[in-house]
Amino acid sequence: MTASNFNNAARAAKLSVAPMMDWTDRHCRFFHRLLSQHALLYTEMVTSPALVRGGALHLLDYSPEEQPLALQLGGSNPAELAEAARLGAEAGYSEINLNVGCPSDRVQSGTFGAILMRDPKLVAECCAAMIKASPVEVTVKCRIGVDDQEPSDVLPEFIARVAGAGVGRFSIHARKAWLQGLSPKENRDIPPLDYDLVQQMKGLFPALHLSLNGGIATLEDAMAALDRGMDGVMIGRAAYHQPADILMQADHLIFGQAPLERTREDIALQMLPYIDAHIHSGGKLGQVTRHMLGLFAGQPGARHWKRHLSENAHKPDAGSHTVVEAIEKMHAARPVLC
Template sequence: MKSAEQSLSAPVSRYAVAPMLDWTDRHCRFFHRIMSRRVRLYTEMVTTGAILFGEKARFLDFSAAEHPIAMQLGGSDPTDLAKTARICADWGYDEINLNVGCPSDRVQNGRFGACLMREPALVGECVAAMKAVVDVPVTVKCRIGVDDQDTEEALDALTRTVIAAGVDALVVHARKAWLSGLSPKENRDIPPLDYARVHRLKQTYPALPITINGGLATLEAAEAAIASSIDGPALDGAMIGRAAYQNPEILLGIDALTTGETAPVADGFEAVEAFLPYIEMQLQQGVRLHQMTRHLLGLFPGKRGSRLFRRHLSTEAIKHGAGIDVLRTAISFVSDEELPVEPQVLDKIS
């Protein structure tokens, strides 16, 4: 499954779309790739157990068009992570990323995710085990700390350990995670952002590629977050999460920022047209229309007819036997005329 596109593999890309549970599946990633050749795409977090003992193709298959693509793993057993990383690398993934940031109860019960911020030595063992068996970059996505941890001490301790283990890059969500008292959704918004802490980390470890994540709603905000706010080096990249899902057209500006290239498509309308052959192929393979069109609901905010577009897809695409005509009808409701943006509509899919 490896392809020439893997020559794009590197420890970090200037821009990436964050791994998001229930959202960044292979259909979402294919659609996002249509709008940017250069953005790095991440899978949803997949546990080591799912890959080692489950149906591998279900969790691992992807289109060659998705490169560069990273697999995010959830786990804390070095042996299992090494076995799983080897499977993922052989499957064709360009990067293996370890989740040290998810705050959900289910993840904590499995002793992985953000709770691993308390066990930097174990994280180091996990990274070293994966590095020993794969040639692709091994990276870590973490928080700046959890609960009552001192973020200076906690983040430095984790970073020192994973550098010693050979980590290729670090992605830092610039918030603490509160493992007691806040839901996963609240953990995305309530703990305050601390971009300066990530810049201090880069100042301390200038040779380590560091990507910043958290609260980046526009490319302008992402560029500002990358630039150094203190006397030191700039960060190496930015990872966009919900903004890429709530308004996918944000991805259209990435290629120009990174390489000066024009986007592969001009706008959301062209992106949908380019997505149609993929949808038709998936429908023939038994995939339900809604499984693909649910990733389009963030398109066209502020355009006349966008509400009808979302309503039609939400009600008709879920029906048994729904076909490509449902999407074509939904698109026909939308015009280029701009209306005031309705942020409350975006909230519904956050």
């Protein structure tokens, strides 16, 4: 089982959905898995102190259908990260990923995330400890540098040091992170992208599996990066806001599977049993449907789908019937073809 998980995650990393705080929770991942059976999915970042010191093991909960699934950890204490990695492996995750890319103030104050780009030696120590403790693959998601660092100097040294600790797979966000002066949101847009530098890393480290992250907005963009020699592509916001555009054709175009005859509406209807089970267990409709608002993005009537769910999912009697009503509203708004 461990070897299978390892292989599944490595193959699935050809296309992955980035870990995104407040977005890639278990409901989002279940929904995304209906769209693509093969893309690698990531949890939101879970901090090692929360797991090890706080005992918040519920943060590791997921549905088996979400696999292949990677757990992203945040932390900077090697022993603590090792224990968190062990817990993640025991929970059945296919990969354990270390966050060396998040620029938020809260993450910086915990001395992890993008600020660790300044200390590749510590990152290597953390990864070595995690690898020793985890039977599943340990990977790293990083930036090309932070603040006044020169990425062309920093990134090769960082990769070499961390790869020397045993990491064979990196997802590289092709932007610097500015730890002072820019918000996390601004850090996703303002620092310029440097795809060429990430491409150069593939030339310098041909044995490593390197995924490109940052600014990739379409499946065509992802395919172009793969054609240029990258091993994988990680897509964030576009996969969340236009999930069908990114994921519905991924299994065919990226992973070479026979195309499936299904519609976005089919996906919405497939979510109904999951929604019913979630509500039966005490959950709220909006906890699930907030991730589904972009399912029909760009399609006729999409505004009515989104509006109906946004206005009704919070109501006490909201349930799977609310999703069916949203589909009906969308159909009613579409032009009649003669």
